[in-house]
Amino acid sequence: MLKRIILGTAGHIDHGKTSFIKALTGIDCDRLKEEKERGITIELGYAHLSLPSGVKVGIVDVPGHEKFVSKMVAGASGIDVVALIIAADEGIKPQTKEHLYICELLKIKYGIVVITKIDLVDDELLELQKEDIRDFLRGTFLENAPIVEVSSVTGVGIEKFKQVLDEISKEISIRSIDTPFRMPVDDVITIKGFGTVVRGTAISGKIRSGDEIVFLPDNIKGRIRGIQSHGVFVQEGYAGERLAINVPDFKKEDVRRGMVIVKDGFFHLTKYLLVDFFYLPYNDKPLKPRIVAQFHAMTMKTTAELYFLGVEKVLPGNKVFAMVKLEKAYAFSYRDPYVIRGFGIYTTMGGGVVLHPYLKEINRNKITVDYISRLNSGNLEEICSLIIKEQEADGLSINDVMGFLNISYDTSQKILIDLLKQNLLVEDKRTKRFFHKNVYDRLSQTLLDNLEKYHKNNPLKSGINKEELLVKAGGHENLFNLVIKDLSDKKIITVDGDIVKKYDFVPGGENSVFKPMEELLKKWGLQTEEPLKIAEMLNMEEKKVRDMLSTLVKNGSVIKIKDSYYLHKDIFESFKEKIITFFKTKEILTPQDVRDMFNISRKYMIPLLEYLDSIKITIRVPEGRRLRRQ
Structure with missing residues (x-):
């Protein structure tokens, strides 16, 4: 695959x-009228270049003015190699330092120092500037970076820069295109005949013309009409490329810098993060345990509260862990870099990487330094x-894991399979979600405890309604259904329709409460009394009798013929078998036949015959009833 890299200026x-x-x-x-007039870059600029080796280079030109550092941070996101520009006639200046620190915080690994305007100084001053620059870069990621001297006026050094960049490009790894696609939006334009076009640097994955995409955090969806890379229409765009994506479904005002383009189902919005934080050494005051500052990541910025863990203050040059509460929700992956700035100028305070991209809440009592250290391990x-485990009964899908960790499907699958083998996870094969074994075991025990309690408080009922048990167990339907199925398969519980009970539970204990009622129904045969009469004979309340009859019906011990008419199952089965036997010699069954066979009145005979119809034993015809063909 052709290598593509992003070069950014600073x-x-x-x-x-x-x-x-x-x-x-x-x-x-410089594309804005104001930029032309003032001679400074206000917005991000874009260009492209092909190197002698064939490597395609997308270029982001960032503003240098102190008021536009936030735009510099947006432009620097996704950069593979930075060209740190230092004018020969001025040397190192405030934004030189701030931009260098920002590049370090954004984890940019490669760079070239470019000394410009060499046509304005003599050789002696140029050598002095080079010495100062080397001293300044000592201890930074550019300490051993090549220095190229150029004049944009005469063209001196331009070809050398291309050669140096070509050599560095060999060391830069090709970004994975198998991870979920993300492209932070840094520019939105409208082109006549095409409509809205969004531009940015694809930082992971790949995208294809015709794909449906989602703009986060607004969660608006649209379809790609076309893609350009390096000014050429392409069918696919890849990580490491500058892309212009045509989305005619949207107006220009629908999308904005700071959004991120993704494919649906991989990323979750959050206001809460766990991060590591490096407090830049040039700061002159320690930080309190809680601060409010500007949070920059990719092309977005928002206000954030940072809570530093395990320290009473943060000294310049120190690295600590922190919980972050954002004013606006956003989508992150593990190890996404970020920058923290104050609300004034010259105020890049520090930054680091995201260690937990989807906290549900800020809970300083539960989050420990040890816990974050484990997240920081890289395992x-x-x-x-x-x-x-932290997602509790919501669990995660394989797509969630891909998005959270910014890894491929194959890598995610391997990790999940290994965790299943270690008995650390359980999988719901129906919903394709994974749950931590501790959470699964805890819900299983909670469910059984609630069943035990219900049976104790309702000894006459056959079991608890499944929806009621779901609420008592916490209301997490996905994991609840998995636990119910597994416990039923293991014969620990029994599920009968919507009713759940422990496998060995028998209503009323050893049938002691129900036995007199069953004996009474057997004694009466086909001509049983209504519940009110049963209550009088057993010295019970009518409601309790009806509850007991309902339980016996659910257990199959009693048959409900119609409202207030119940038969013991043995009596009914005997009646049904005699009816079936009758049809071995006769084709039609009449009410008179039933009266002769069982000596019962019309009050019982008609409901019995209608019940036989309802359970598909007989079918009514003008002459009487026939046996239904099985």
């Missing part, structure tokens, strides 16, 4: 970033187990 205002990109590509990234199996 550096102080007016150090020649945009001019350098124009000299490199022939593309002018994906352990992390997966921890996050699934």
Whole structure:
């Protein structure tokens, strides 16, 4: 597969970033009238380049002015290699430092230092600037980075920069296209004849023209009409590419920078995160255990509260763990980088990576430093187990795992299979969701405890309604249904329609309460009395008698012929067999035949015959009744 990388600029205002990109590509990234007039980059600019080896380079030009650092952070997201631009006539300036720190916080690994405007200084000053730059970069990810001297006016050094970038590109790994697709939106435009076009850097996965996509956090869906990469229409877009995606379903005002394009079913919105946090050493004051600041990730920014764990204060240069509460929900993956800035200028405070991308709430009593350290371990199996456990009875699907950990289907499947083998998870094969074994066991015990309690309080009832038990067990339907099925398969409980009981439960204990009633019904044969009469004879309340009769019906001990007319099952079975035997010699059964056979009045005979019809034993015809063909 053809390698694609993203190059981004960084550096102080007016150090020649945009001019350098124009000299490199022939593309002018200053596209706003205001930018032309003021001579500074306000918005992000875009260009592209092909290197001698064939590597395709997407280029993001970021603003250098202190007021637009938030846009610089948005542009730097997804960058593979940064060109740190330092003007030869000015040297290291405030945004040079801030941009470098931001690149470190965003985990950019590769870079080239570009000294611009060399046509404005003599050799002696140029050498002094190089020495200062080396001192400044010591201890950073650019400590050993190549330095290229260029003039955007004369073109000196431009070809050398391409050669150096080509060499570095060999070290950059191709981004996985098997992980879930994500593209943070950094620009939205309208093109006549096409409609809305969104642009950004694809940071994972792949997308195809015609695919349905989702814009988060607004959760609006649309279909892709076309994709451009490096100014050319393509059928597919891949991680590591600058993409322009045509989405005519939307107006320009429907989408905005800060949204992220994904495929449905992989990512969840959250306001709560666990992170590690590095407090930049140039800060001069310690931080309190709780701060409010600007949170930047990918192309979004929002206000956030940070709660630092295990410390009374955070000193400059220290790294700690923190819980984050965002003002606006967003979708994250494990190890997504972020930046924290204050509300003034020159105020990039620090940043780090997301360690838990889907906390349900901030609970400082439950979240410990040890717990976050385990998330920080990088052991994906352990992390997966921890996050699934935290989801309690909601569980996770394999797509959820792919999105949370930013890994492929095959990797997710392997992790889940290994955890199942270790008996740490259980799988609901019907819903394809995975639950932690501890959560499964806890719900199983809760369900059995509730059944035991119900049987104790309702000894005459055959069992509890399934919906009522679901509510008592916490209302988590997916895991509840799995537990019910497993306990039933193991003959620990019995499920009869909507009624659930413990497998060995018998209403009324050893039938002691029901025995007199069953004996009375047997004694009466086919001509039983109504419940009120039964209550009088057994010295009980009518309601209790009706409840007991309902229980015996559900147990199959008693047959309900119609309202207030009940027969013992042995009596009814005898009656039914005699009727079936009658049809061996006769084709038609009349009421008179029944009266002669059983010596019962019309009061009982008619309901009995209608009940035989209802259970498909007989069928009514003008002459009487026939035996229904089985």
